[in-house]
Amino acid sequence: MMGDIMCIFCKIANKEIPAKIIYGDEDTMAFLDVNPRSKGHTLVIPKKHYETFDELPEETAINLIKTIKKVVNILKSLNPDGYNILNNNKPIAGQEIPHVHFHIIPRYNNEKEAI
Numbered sequence: 175m176m177g178d179i180m181c182i183f184c185k186i187a188n189k190e191i192p193a194k195i196i197y198g199d200e201d202t203m204a205f206l207d208v209n210p211r212s213k214g215h216t217l218v219i220p221k222k223h224y225e226t227f228d229e230l231p232e233e234t235a236i237n238l239i240k241t242i243k244k245v246v247n248i249l250k251s252l253n254p255d256g257y258n259i260l261n262n263n264k265p266i267a268g269q270e271i272p273h274v275h276f277h278i279i280p281r282y283n284n285e286k287e288a289i
């Protein structure tokens with residue numbers, strides 16, 4: 175799989191560095207955030223390197239949304255009271271890792287006990 179050789183999410187996609195992977199298919203994967211905002215905080219990425227959402231081919235964008243849906247279903251086992259789906263594009267918008275990703279953040283009524 176080609177990608178940015180310095181990119182940490184490409185390395186996770188290529189299994190060159192470890193991550194707690196909760197779902198994977200040909201085009202996409204989902205793994206737990208190393209610094210979770212809540213229990214089950216998951217990142218969904220395309221395996222191929224793109225920086226921002228607008229760069230994604232349409233098919234990849236559709237596959238990402240399908241994976242997000244699967245992850246939301248998987249995370250139901252944690253019984254969240256709600257969840258956020260977030261996507262930051264470029265540093266001004268809060269993007270720290272320049273490999274497009276969606277955050278799925280389960281939310282709990284008592285968030286202090288959530289992690």
Ligand code: 5GP
Nearest residue numbers: 182193205206207208209262268269270271
């Ligand atoms: P951003 O601010 O780019 O939208 O979010 C990047 C997210 O990636 C952050 O929530 C951060 O905790 C997570 N992250 C950064 N490095 C790693 C890593 O090496 N492994 C995992 N699993 N998550 C990471």
Ligand code: ZN
Nearest residue numbers: 181184223273
């Ligand atoms: Zn990458």
